[in-house]
Amino acid sequence: MKTEVSKGHVNLDSLITEFLERLEIEKGYSSLTVRAYRHYLKHFYDWLSENSSITRPENIDLELIRRYRLYLAHFRNRNGVRLKRVSQSYYIVALRSFLRYLLVQRDILTLSPDKIELPKQSARSVSFLDSEQIERLLNSPQISNEIGLRDRAILETLFSTGLRVSELVRLNRDQIDFDRKEFGVKGKGNKLRVVFLSDTAAQWIERYLQSRRDCFKPLFIRYSGAVDVQKNGEKMRLTARSIQNIVAKYAKKCGLPIKASPHTLRHSFATDLLINGADLRSVQEMLGHESIRTTQVYTHVTDRHLKEVHKAFHNRR
Numbered sequence: 507m508k509t510e511v512s513k514g515h516v517n518l519d520s521l522i523t524e525f526l527e528r529l530e531i532e533k534g535y536s537s538l539t540v541r542a543y544r545h546y547l548k549h550f551y552d553w554l555s556e557n558s559s560i561t562r563p564e565n566i567d568l569e570l571i572r573r574y575r576l577y578l579a580h581f582r583n584r585n586g587v588r589l590k591r592v593s594q595s596y597y598i599v600a601l602r603s604f605l606r607y608l609l610v611q612r613d614i615l616t617l618s619p620d621k622i623e624l625p626k627q628s629a630r631s632v633s634f635l636d637s638e639q640i641e642r643l644l645n646s647p648q649i650s651n652e653i654g655l656r657d658r659a660i661l662e663t664l665f666s667t668g669l670r671v672s673e674l675v676r677l678n679r680d681q682i683d684f685d686r687k688e689f690g691v692k693g694k695g696n697k698l699r700v701v702f703l704s705d706t707a708a709q710w711i712e713r714y715l716q717s718r719r720d721c722f723k724p725l726f727i728r729y730s731g732a733v734d735v736q737k738n739g740e741k742m743r744l745t746a747r748s749i750q751n752i753v754a755k756y757a758k759k760c761g762l763p764i765k766a767s768p769h770t771l772r773h774s775f776a777t778d779l780l781i782n783g784a785d786l787r788s789v790q791e792m793l794g795h796e797s798i799r800t801t802q803v804y805t806h807v808t809d810r811h812l813k814e815v816h817k818a819f820h821n822r823r
Contacts, residue, residue, distance in 0.1 A: 517561060518551060518554070518561065518562075518563060519551060521563065521604075521608065521612070521614075522544075522547045522548075522551060522604065524612075525543075525547075525603075525604050525607045525608075526540055526543060526544055526547075528607065528611070529543060533695070534695055534696035535695065536672070536694070538672075539694075542596070542600075543600050543603070546596060546597045546599075546600035546601070547600055547601065547604055549597060550574065550597065550600075550601055553574060553577055554570075554574075557573070557577070558570065563605075563608050563614050563615075563616040564614065564615045564616055566605070566616050566617045567617055568617065568621060568622075571601075571617065571622055574601075575594070575598070575625075578594045578597055578598075579594065591625050594625055595624050595625045598622060598624055598625065599624065601619075601622070602619035602622050602624075603619070605617055605618070605619040605622075606619045633764050633766075633770050633773060634770065634773040634774040634776075634777045635762065635764075635766065635770065635771075635774045637778075639762055639763075640665060640774060640778075642760040642761075642762070643661060643756055643757060643760055643762065643766065644658070644661050644662060644665065645760075646661075646756040646759050646760040647661070647756060652714070652717045652718065652729065653729050655710070655713055655714040655717050656714050656726060656727075656729075657752055657756065658710050658714070659707075659710040659711045659713070659714040659726070660674070660726055660749060660752060660753075661752075661753070661756065661771070662704075662706060662707040662710045662711070663703070663707050663710075663711060664753070664768055664771040664772070664775075665707075665771045665774060665775055666702075666703050666704040666706070666707035666775070667701045667702070667703065667707070667775065667792075668771075668772045668775035668776055668792060668793050669691065669701065669768075669772070670693065670694075670768075670769075670772065670794075671746045671749050671750065671767075671768040671769070672746055673691045673692075673693055673794075674726070674749060674768065675726070675743060675744055675745060675746050675749060676691075676692075677689070677691075677724070677725040677726065678723050678724060678725055679715060679722075679723065679724070679725045680723070681725070682703075682708075682711060682725070684708055684711075684712060687702060687703040687704075687705065687708045688700055688701060688702050688703065689701055689703075691794075693794035694794065694796070695796065697794055697796065699791065699792075699794050701792075702792075711725075720739060720742075721738075721739075722735075722738060722739025722742050723737075723738035723739055723740065724739060724740065724742060724743035724744070726743070726744045726749075727739065727742040727743060727744060728742055728743075728744050728748065749768055750767055750768060753766055753767055753768050753770070753771065754766065754767065757770075772793070773804070775792075775793075776789050776792075776793055776801070776804045777804055779792070780804055780805070786798065786801055786802065786804075786805065789801055789804065
């Protein structure tokens with residue numbers, strides 16, 4: 507059993523800073539994830555400073571957390587919009603992680619994070635494209651020039667691999683093994699995995715690279731603005747926002763009924779695998795999910811397929 511140590515006098519603000527530094531240095535969290543945790547914990551710290559005299563972590567108790575959760579439930583942003591329940595859970599997850607850090611890493615007695623329940627969530631909805639919509643989207647770029655070839659290769663790669671947009675933009679042309687049609691990526695939490703390309707996706711990437719006259723390192727580059735050859739063309743690399751805009755442009759062009767994004771293609775990749783008989787554990791590995799529970803959201807979107815199978819093969823009279 508842990509005993510209280512003199513570290514308890516360290517103020518919460520300093521402890522939060524230490525926690526965020528650990529996420530970045532020791533846990534290998536991305537800068538975006540660390541920034542999100544900083545936002546959530548600053549929100550808690552500011553509320554605590556304005557609504558309580560508590561300055562020591564050992565004084566945090568369930569009553570304080572109850573009041574904070576009530577505050578989150580009633581909180582409105584500058585536009586008067588309330589936090590969604592899923593957004594409220596992000597604040598609580600960050601707080602629980604911070605408390606666990608205090609207990610386990612710093613030996614500071616505080617409220618056990620296991621006593622803080624997460625808000626119950628409604629079933630998460632997932633948007634995905636069917637095979638006909640995928641074909642329309644993939645065929646929408648005009649491939650008569652380098653930009654069109656690039657965009658076709660981007661769309662094919664997203665659907666073939668299920669990559670996160672952050673993983674796609676980090677790809678370099680020398681990463682791709684065209685003989686084996688695979689490459690390695692480093693995903694969330696610096697988790698490494700092998701990603702496989704379909705024959706079609708590999709062909710479009712090769713065709714795009716053959717059209718290029720540069721020697722820049724990034725796999726997908728921009729064609730607007732000034733050319734910057736420094737650091738092997740690193741500043742020519744497409745950004746995540748650019749990829750999102752490209753997908754949205756072609757989704758609108760081919761008349762898709764939903765607002766598609768790179769993550770829509772990731773959902774479509776996973777759904778396509780499951781509908782065609784892939785097991786959930788394999789899909790988990792291909793998506794780079796740390797937990798199978800994250801992948802289980804896709805079992806809901808295949809219900810429609812199961813219904814069609816039932817109708818087609820059960821009790822046909």
